[in-house]
Amino acid sequence: MAKLTHSKSVPKAMQATYDTITALTDAFCRDHLDDEYLELARDMVAALCRKRPSPVSSGQPRTWACGIIYVLGQINFLSDKSFKPYMTMADVCAGFGVGQSTASAKAQVISRALDAHRMNPKWLLPSRLEKNPLVWMAEVNGLLVDLRDMPREVQEIAFEKGMIPYIPADREQG
Template sequence: MYALGQTNFLSDKATQPYMIMADLCAAFGVAQSTASAKARVVSEALRITVMDPAWTLPSLINGNPLIWLAQINGVLVDLRSMPKEIQVLAYEQGAIPCIPGDR
């Protein structure tokens, strides 16, 4: 839970859900230092990174720029700003989880 909380900014008051990591650890009855160390092991084993698209909460998908970045003709673009035809094509190819305007 600690590793997933980190990748989804659980302790950032600007995001929902929000919880400080000390409270998360207390809820599971573990010391924060232990949880942090185990989270590192889990993150390394599962290759979880901050803002990792594979581990992003559905409620945070629209705000995660890593989900929407693609390379088109050698240029990195944000698919949310591309024409709908390109978004549909990216969605059909599985490059993005949804068509931005349709959520």
């Protein structure tokens, strides 16, 4: 599994694009979502800016910003009333002044470029990591195991390799 931390570094040639798109996602997240979405959106913009060629190098910044929130919303169940924050995808699109078909198309491009799907913990809100079973699964000697059930030594190795966000044994101790 990829590390659960993200880099916000972008190539100099993409810095203005990064700044423009993050200004839009930051404002939207501050007004309608929360800081977790804001940070993940920044991470996603940076990841897209690092792609060669970068999909965000052309097109309207607001459509990319909308597509980013759309993807993050899908992954994190934004339109499920049992989760907070809650917002429909139609409301996300309206907030950016982008049509749903355009936002959906951008979301597909983003999802393909970053392997961003519901079961990929890389794009999950940090507060939801603990409940995603894929964060804790690893193959050990050909068997799929839950690292939360493994000895502390194995958890430490997994943490050092960036496979898990924290050592579960530390949380259990208090």
